[in-house]
Amino acid sequence: MVWIPLLLVAGVVTAVACVRLCRASIAADGGSAAGAARGGELTLGEAAFLAGGPGRVTELTLVSMHRDRRLLLAHTGWATVVDGSDGGDELERAVLGAIGPGGQAPVTELRPAVAGTTCVRRIEEGLVERGLAVPAQGRREVAAGLRAVRGAFLLALALGAVAVPLVPEADRTRVVAGFALPLTASGLCLLMGRVESCPHGPWASHAGRGLLAGLSAEDPLTALATRGPAVLEPELRAALGTS
Template sequence: MIWVPLLLVAFVVAGVGCVRVCRAALAAARPHGSSGGTEELTVCEAAYLAGGPFRVTDLTLVSMHRARRLLLAHTGWATVLDASGAGDELERAVLGAIGPGGQSPVPAVRPVVAAAESVRRLAEGLVDRGLAVSEEARREMAAGVRAVRAGFLLTLLLGTVAALLVPAGERAPVVAGFALPLVGSGLCLLIGGIEVYPYTRWASPAGQRLLSGLSPADPLTDPLTALATRGPAVLEPELRAALHA
């Protein structure tokens, strides 16, 4: 019965990971702040809920490009065309990220703008209104999914070792015993990785309801809203190449 301690370790590790994911999922789904069910979203808020800080950054870059304040070249460079207007905080963050030279690679600009104070304030406002999941909750969800994944792999390893420690004719109870934590971890990983984690990555359930209530935007008639809700896939090939050079 040398495999029994290994089985107990597998149960403990798998159980801890599953409990952590369930607690993180409940915390992410729990309403925070005021209800956002009757509010309307700005295009920047919709962009954050649909795709996070980088979606807001892409929206701002494309908006400035269409307003001829910025040139996004298909080679992946951003060039300032008009810095005379003050613009909003997000546009000023873009100009600051590009720098005084007036030109910078887009891959260098995007992470700077995504981490800007203006984007953080946008996110905090959505969290306060109960529309977005807080950064702490997202980190806990990601850590929970990693814990379940580690528990699944450890259970698989311990089960293999335990099966090798007993004679071939006595392996049936070993396999049956390790199947329980293995199946439990696998199901929890499936739920956490496919349904819970992506669903609550940025938008809370209230935010998701607002997003789902938006009319599907036509990229030809409302390109910015389409970009905010559906991502860069709706853009022209040149702009897609510029954003993801």
């Protein structure tokens, strides 16, 4: 009966990991009910953040400036300033500031530079306060929970592979059935975590996802904000490095 201690280890580790993930998910989405009541309308920048985080906000701003002929996005992956006047909103000024006085910069450098600016952080803070976005700490805890469940699944699989050859052939069906329990539990938790994060990733709470689902994608910029660069023409996808 040497396989029983192995099964107990797999079961305990799986139970702890699944409980950790469930608690993290519930805590991270605790503001959803309040957000549903006072969520209000979303700006394009807010929609972009909920759907794809700070990187999506940067992509939306770059494409918007390109379409307004303030910026040229080349298929080579470089952004060139066409109109460097002080007009535009905070995000556009953040892009121009990140490009710098040279008037050119690679998009791969602009994305993290703009994503870390104060105006993008204000968008996140406002959405979190309204219960529409998951706080950064909540995202980290959910990600850690998913890693723990993934580790528990692999551990149960490995222990099961070790246990099966240790028992007589007549008992192997029972051993496989025993290890199927932690494998099924951790597999279902991973599947639920993946379903919860699609299609908008870890940024939006349930209330935020509800508002995103109500947005029409007929406007090209709204489609970009909610669905990402996949809706763009090939040249712009290449410019953003997403082709």
